[in-house]
Each structure stands twice: as structure tokens, then as C-alpha cells.
Amino acid sequence: MANVSLRASERNASPRRAAGVLLLGGLLFSLSVLAHAQAPGKADKTTGKADPKASDSKAADPKKTVPDPAFPASPGAGAASTDEAVKVINDLLAAKWKNDKGETLYTTAERCTDYEYIRRVSLDLIGRIAKFDEIQKFMGDVGKVGSSKARAMLVDRLLASPEYGYYWSRIWTHWLMTRTGEPLYKDQIQLWLEEEMFASDKEMSIKDMAEKLITATGRTNDNGAVNYLLANLGGEIPGPQRGKDGQFDMRPATSRTIRLFLGYQIQCTECHDHPFNGDWKQKHFWGVNAFFRQTEREGTPVDRNQGMMGMRQQLTLKNNAEYNKGGIVYFEKRNGVYLPSEPIFLDGARLPKNAQVSRRDELARFVTGHKNFSKAYINRMWAHLFGRGMTEKAVSDDFGDHNPVIQDELLERLGEMFSGSAGYNPKTLIRWVCASDAYQLKAVANKSNDKAEDEVFFSRQMLKAMSPEQLLESIIVATRPNVAKDDAEQKKFRAEWMSRLVVNFGDDEGNEGTFSGTVVQMLLMMNGRDVNNAISGQSGAIQSAMKLKTRKQIFDYLFLVTLNRPCTVKEEQQLMANIKLKNGIKENPNDLTPVLQDIFWALLNCNEFILNH
16 A cells, blocks of 8 residues: 555546645555554554543453353353353453463553444444444443443444344345345345344344255245355256256355354365365265255246346245155265265264155254354354454364364353353344453554464454445445435446455455455555545535534544544644645635545545554
8 A cells, every 4th residue: 555645646537636645645654553553562652542531441451360160151041141241251361361370471452442442343333434423422422421331332323223234134145145146136135134134123043044044945036035045056957867866966055054154164075075174074065965955946047137137037946855855965086986975964963764854954953053053153253353263264164173263262152152141142242242352452463462373362453354345335434425316326336336346355255355455456446436536526525524614623524534533633733734724714615625635535545444453
């Protein structure tokens, strides 16, 4: 992200003047988040202090002991309160910050400011930075009830927001179906997730969600859940062989189901035994695969380029007991030998003998009853909230001897509480984690935790790249562009912009890309017409800034709507010294507009905006 100070006259898509940009480039990047991850041993003198309004802001205490033995090992015996669950998280993490002699191994970062917290939790829970009025509301709560209580109230507001349901239904749609494919079918499953799983007035458990997705039957227009398996059917088996082998090979459904809900990446065992984990053999993949072989699809998907949206094919998913009646699936070993496999689950569980049951129903029971079901979800959510999972490798869904769990006791205890008193409720888990000491730490590294191998101990927050969805929504929230006449045009505008962000900041598998400051990413942000159009004269944020009376108010407003914090004293002094305007702001509206646009442009292009920290 070098050369953010490129002058306006040199930017292809920007006709604006360059007043203040050369200054802002150096200023904002010198104060950006990446600069805060300073060299070992250096204190963060600029922003390391907690917000003065946060009356109980403090660093996490590394002297905390392990949990009280009186805490129930099995929370099913009694509901664990948020305080009890947070104590488990805090104590077990703090225990890892010391050695056996009680000496400190990891010095924790300071507690994040309230401005940092509202930005972080807004991005994590609803997929965008906070709005100006939301910051005002939150800071008002801080003044009334204190920082910790205000933060808990904020989390509750976000979880009750319709945006929570919309955001998480999009995330799960990507995880279940990737970012590619027919938009109609993706819209159907997203609507199902939003209404049935993540709606503010419903509390479907993750266990129920997994069962409904694995066992789904019906028409795409009636039951959006069927689109998960319809998108993962795999290769179609020729007609003469269907009675014996089924309609589809179901390979994608096999690997994706186990990876999503159990955290095992068994996809490579489709063709050979796992090269790094001796416990995973080909027979495990094909044993699970056999559960899917009676799945039938009626109808043929129509490609997005064939016909109008209304003409696209409605599909039906059902079970056909006449398919693969023998329950045997053959797979080929590398030596050319074919071996048979029955429907056998990973842990050896089999179908009940002589029972007339749906194989997919039994598979759903085996998956949700597996010891890893709760832990896989917790690790996935932990990675979302912290930037990495609890295993040695940062990946969130690759359990096994080749990738040991470092925070094993923490994951075990959370798994017990989540499946017990929490009833698999995702909102309960979010409340626990967001109230923990570790989640509320700054992202500032010190010499005890600045190495990659130290990250799994969570003595500081990670810098996380925004997903394409977070980036788009945050830019729109910050700029409030008026670039569409109606809903249809607005949808088209978002879709086209998103397609460009996905190419450069993500991938079609639904994974979040890493912003690494590549030339393509820099040009997309700096010279891209989308950003320049968003901060043009049609920007609602620019129009609001123009109504303010003083330069200090204007600077604070632009910083709050982009970085979710006010302008610092140093930033204000440098801006005031380099922007030559008369004291009366309204006397120079023609001079002020391009200056504000350039300030806005620099703020949107700095690392502090692009990263979730």
C-alpha cells in the first residue's frame, strides 16, 4: 500500500483537486494499524491508552489462575451463565500465558478502546463498520453504565439486528455453496438461512441447521435448504448404472459435509489414504459417501446465461429407496484394486440392521452426535472472531494428528457448554467470546507475542483482512453513495462492485482473501471508479460533513464514519496546518468540497480502514 499520496491529477478516475492528499498519505499510513504492530519492546504511545470514557478499561490480567474445580465439568447439569463461560475462557487462556513455574510467557496487549471495540464487533457480527449514530449511541451508553456493560449491550443490539441474520446467512451460503453457481439457488438457501436460522425472532440451533441441511427434501422454491446438496451432487452416473450406484457420485457433498460440520478435511482420501494422518483411509471417505447414494434430483438446472430468471428450472430433491439398494459403493485403490464399502460412519457407526430408515437421516444423527460436532463449530467461529483457530495451523477446519489443538482444554470445555447449557445456540457462543478478555485486547504486538507461532495463545487480537462483503458494506456505510435510482439499479451496482472485490480480495470457494497490498489491490482501491464515484459530490457523507460548522467537527466526522474513531490531536494539527482555508468554513464551499473528498479518499485507502483490528 505504498504511495497512497498519489495526487488527484494523477488518478485516472478522479477529476478532483489534490489538496491535502500528499500530507494525508504519509499521515494516515504512519498512524495506520500496521504501524501499530511495532517492533518488539516498543510501547504504543499514540493509541495504546484506553479510551478515557471507558471507566473500567484495563489490560487482561495474566495472573489469573486455572478454573475453580467446583465449576461443573458437564454443563448439562446446570445452565452456564455468560459470566461463568467467560471465566472459563479467561482462566484457561491465562493459564497458557504462564509456564509451570508461574512465570509469564506472554504479556497481553492492552484492552482495546471503546472505539476499537465497536468497529471490531460490528465487522464481526453484522459485516460492516459502525455507523456514525451507532457510535454516538454506544459512547453515550459508556458514559452512563461504563465500558464493560455498554459493550455487552452493544453485542445484544447487534445480535437482535436484522443485519445479523442477513450477514450470517450470506456467510453460510458461501460456506455451503461457494460464491459461484446459479444466483437463484443461492438466493433461495440464503433466504432460508436468514428466516429459519438467523432471524432475530428465532433461535434455531446449529445442530438443527446441520440436520435440516443433510436431510432436506422438497422443491427449491419451497424449501431453500435443499439447495445445499443440489449444489454438491457431483458427477451424474449414467442411466443403466443408477439402480446400482445412484444418480450422482455425491463426492462434493461427502467432503464438504464432513469438513463443515466436523472439521475434518477428508477430501484427499477420496483417491488415496491421507498422507499426513495415518488414521484416515479411503474407506472412511467412501463409507460416508454411501449414505448419500439414494439422493435423487428431479429437474435439470438451467445455466444463468440460458433464458430469463423466471424461466430457470425449479428442482426437487428426494430420497429414492430403489437407488443403491444394496448399500455397496466401490472405490479404486492406487494399485488398481476395487474395494467395496457399506454406509459406515467415520467412527464405525453403521445403519441399524433391517431397519427401514433414510440413510441421510441416520447420517445427520451420526454427524451431530459426533464428539467433534460442537468443537468444529466453535473453532470455526473462533477463527472468525480472532482471525485463526485453536489448532497449530491457523486454518479453522482441519482437525487431526497432523494439526494438533493447542487450546485443547479450552475447546473441550467450550464444546461441553455449547452442546449442554447453550443448546447449540450460536448467539450464546458469540456473547461468551465477545465478553472475554482475549477478544477485547488490542492488536498491538510486543516481543513476547510477535511471532506467528505465538498467535495461537491469543494474548493479543489478530489483524484480520476484511472479506469482500465486509469491505463493500463498509465502504457503502462510510460514503453513503447516491449512485442508484431504484432497487434494481442498486442491486446491479452492488453485484458488479462485489464481483470485482471477490476477484481481488477473495475466492469462489467462499474463503476470505488476505489483503496483502498487491498492486492489483492497491489500484482497485486507489484508482477504482467504484471508490471514486462513492466519494464524489453524490456522497451522503460529504454532504453531511459540509453542514458542520468547524474544521474540527468535519475532521472528527470523516474519521468516525471511516475509521470509527475521532481524529487525534496530532492528525488534527497536521490537517489544520496543511489545509489552507479561511476560518469561516461556509465562506469557501467550492474550496472545501475537493479537500474533503481527498481526505475521504485517503482514509478509505489506509490500512486502518481496510483491516479489521
